[in-house]
Amino acid sequence: MKSEKETASDQGCRDERDRLARTTTHLANTRTYLAWVRTAIALMAFGFVLERVDLLLFLAPGGGPHPASAEKLGLVSQFCFGAGALILLLSAARTRSIALRIGSDGTKLRGLAETVILLVVLALALYFATNGKTLLAL
Numbered sequence: 001m002k003s004e005k006e007t008a009s010d011q012g013c014r015d016e017r018d019r020l021a022r023t024t025t026h027l028a029n030t031r032t033y034l035a036w037v038r039t040a041i042a043l044m045a046f047g048f049v050l051e052r053v054d055l056l057l058f059l060a061p062g063g064g065p066h067p068a069s070a071e072k073l074g075l076v077s078q079f080c081f082g083a084g085a086l087i088l089l090l091s092a093a094r095t096r097s098i099a100l101r102i103g104s105d106g107t108k109l110r111g112l113a114e115t116v117i118l119l120v121v122l123a124l125a126l127y128f129a130t131n132g133k134t135l136l137a138l
């Protein structure tokens with residue numbers, strides 16, 4: 001039979017393994033969140049490029065103003081910014097939900113960096129989605 005000391009040691013080892021498993025799972029959850037953020041930023045960058053395409057068409061040889069195509073590109077661009085913002089919100093909610101199910105691993109400031117990233121990119125997305133036509137003045 002095991003002594004009390006060996007039993008306590010086994011329990012401490014299990015607790016340490018559990019804490020490390022939770023930490024590893026939290027890190028995987030964070031990596032997944034950052035992948036979603038990268039996807040949202042790429043979608044918003046595509047929207048920014050679409051916003052600038054009509055400027056390239058205007059500067060092309062024989063090009064002139066294309067109000068109909070510029071309007072359509074502007075709508076698609078704003079959709080890209082809005083979709084990027086929606087992806088950010090949904091991925092943040094998903095990450096938070098999973099983090100709550102995983103439980104605490106003893107880290108005090110869990111989620112602070114993710115929250116800052118969310119707020120900054122979301123603010124930019126909403127700014128460009130609402131001010132799409134002012135991008136041409138840049």
